[in-house]
Amino acid sequence: MKLLLKGLIRGTLPFAFMLSMYAWNNFQGRAADAKVFLFYGFMALFLGLASIIYELKQWSFRKQIMVHYLTMLVTVFPLLLLSGYHKTNSFGAIFHVFLLFNKVGVILFVTTALIVRVRNSLMNLKQTDR
Known part of the structure; x- marks a missing residue:
């Protein structure tokens, strides 16, 4: 239950910010601009929850990766298709969005893994200096 609350906080805070940006842009009469904030808000919500x-x-790292990928595939990928920012008029166009989704996912995964590795190394160095 503690983890679920942590995920809700991680996802709800950016979602609330994006929702307020969506409302503000709608209030200003910029509905087309507002839509992007709504979709990014939902993506942030799902990313926070899945984090x-x-x-x-108790799960292996491989299982964590697979479950996270599948979670993003059923939440974020449909949002990309529904957002209207990518062509979806053919199988090839949808496949292109799928490839982009995976490319960005790999880049974010590798970047995050490197940051965590460097952070852990620095923390280990600090602990050995004591």
Whole structure:
């Protein structure tokens, strides 16, 4: 239950910010601009909720990666298709969005893994200096 609350906080805070940006842009009469904030808000919500997957110590890292990927595939990928920012008029166009989704996912995964590795190394150095 503690992890779920943590995920809700991680997802709800950016979602609330994006929702307020969506409302503000709608209020200003810029509905086309507002839509992007709504879709990014939902993506942030799902990313925040799914981030707790990596805190499940009883799961192997491989299982965490697979569950996270599948979670993003059923939440974020449809949002990309529904957002209207990508062509979806053919199978090839949808496949292109799928490739983009995976490319960005790999880049974010590798970047995050490197940051975590460097952070852990620095923390280990600090602990050995004591």
